[in-house]
Every structure is written in structure tokens, then in C-alpha cells.
Amino acid sequence: MAQLDIAELVRDLAMNLAALSILVFAGYYRRHRRWDQVIGYVAFNISLFTVAAALGTSAPLNIGVGFGLFAVLSIVRLRSNESGQVEIGYTMVSLVLGLMSGLSGMDFGVKCTFAAILVGVMLLIDAGGGHHPSRRWVTTRIELDRVITDDTALVAHISERLGAAVRDVHVRDIDFARDTMRLEVTVARQHTDSTTPP
Numbered sequence: 001m002a003q004l005d006i007a008e009l010v011r012d013l014a015m016n017l018a019a020l021s022i023l024v025f026a027g028y029y030r031r032h033r034r035w036d037q038v039i040g041y042v043a044f045n046i047s048l049f050t051v052a053a054a055l056g057t058s059a060p061l062n063i064g065v066g067f068g069l070f071a072v073l074s075i076v077r078l079r080s081n082e083s084g085q086v087e088i089g090y091t092m093v094s095l096v097l098g099l100m101s102g103l104s105g106m107d108f109g110v111k112c113t114f115a116a117i118l119v120g121v122m123l124l125i126d127a128g129g130g131h132h133p134s135r136r137w138v139t140t141r142i143e144l145d146r147v148i149t150d151d152t153a154l155v156a157h158i159s160e161r162l163g164a165a166v167r168d169v170h171v172r173d174i175d176f177a178r179d180t181m182r183l184e185v186t187v188a189r190q191h192t193d194s195t196t197p198p
Contacts (some may be wrong), residue, residue, distance in 0.1 A: 015112060016130060047098070052099050053102040100118075167186040168185065
């Protein structure tokens with residue numbers, strides 16, 4: 001059993017938390033304003049960091065451990081029904097960041113380089129997003145008390161209810177028994193906030 005190097009652990013943890021803070025707070029939360037997702041990203045990241053660091057001190061890492069850790073990433077699939085592609089992307093990056101940072105035996109400079117690549121690419125992609133430079137958008141979830149199957153009518157109804165230009169609509173769930181539908185919509189930020197309308 002390898003001895004736990006406290007100095008190395010603290011160094012790696014500090015690097016991991018710094019990268020995670022940039023990713024989650026400077027990136028995701030600043031743009032999307034969903035605190036529930038932030039808690040999930042931090043929890044996944046620090047949990048996987050702890051598992052990776054603990055495994056590194058208990059026994060030499062082998063291919064079996066590698067497959068076991070990779071299986072942890074299947075959590076992303078469990079969240080896919082309730083999360084949009086943006087949230088899935090941030091979940092994956094936060095998981096990989098925690099795993100990589102916690103692994104022992106990797107040069108610290110290499111960890112920093114990979115962390116910078118992960119965070120930088122994610123922020124760059126999310127900052128682009130095809131948004132018009134003169135307008136900021138916000139994604140929110142709403143539940144309608146009716147089922148509208150015509151796309152044009154659906155967009156018009158949402159725009160009227162929210163009083164905002166609609167950029168994108170994703171249908172998450174339709175319940176014909178209750179005559180309701182759950183949606184994830186992207187609308188102009190200056191006309192609305194991220195709360196669900198009455």
C-alpha cells in the first residue's frame with residue numbers, strides 16, 4: 001500500500017478546485033444561472049477526485065480499476081433524460097477533471113495542461129453557441145397545461161406567455177393523460193428571467 005502524500009494531495013486538490021471553479025462559476029453559472037446543476041457538478045467532481053486519490057494509495061492502478069472508473073462516467077447517461085446537452089457536457093468535463101486530478105503518478109504539469117484544455121475548450125464552445133452578439137439568451141424549463149403538437153404554434157404560444165423572443169424549444173416530456181408537456185426553452189434574457197411562468 002502506497003503512503004498518502006498530503007502535500008501532493010493538497011496541491012492536486014487545489015488545482016482541481018481552481019479549474020472546477022472557473023468551469024462552473026465563471027462558465028456555467030454565469031451563463032445559465034442554475035444552482036441545482038452547480039451543486040451536482042461540484043459533488044460529482046469532488047467525489048470522483050476522492051475515489052481516484054484513494055485508489056492511488058491503496059494499490060497499483062491496473063486495467064480493471066481503469067474500467068471500473070470509466071464505468072462511473074455512465075452517470076452521465078442517467079442524467080441525460082433530465083438534462084440538456086449543455087448540462088451533459090459540463091457534467092462530463094467535471095467528472096473527467098476530478099478523475100484526472102485525483103490520479104497519482106501523473107506529472108503535475110501534465111495535469112495542469114489537461115485541466116486547462118478541458119476547461120478552455122468547454123468555455124470556448126459554450127461562449128460561442130451561435131448567439132447573436134447583441135442579445136443574450138437564457139435557457140429555462142416550463143410546463144404547459146396543454147399539449148401543442150404544431151411547432152409553429154408552440155413557439156408562438158411560448159413567446160406570448162413569456163413575452164420574449166424564442167430561440168430554441170426542446171420537448172422533454174408529453175403527458176396526454178394530464179394534457180401537459182414539459183419543455184426546455186431558450187429565450188431572450190432581457191425579456192425574462194430563468195423562472196417558470198405561472
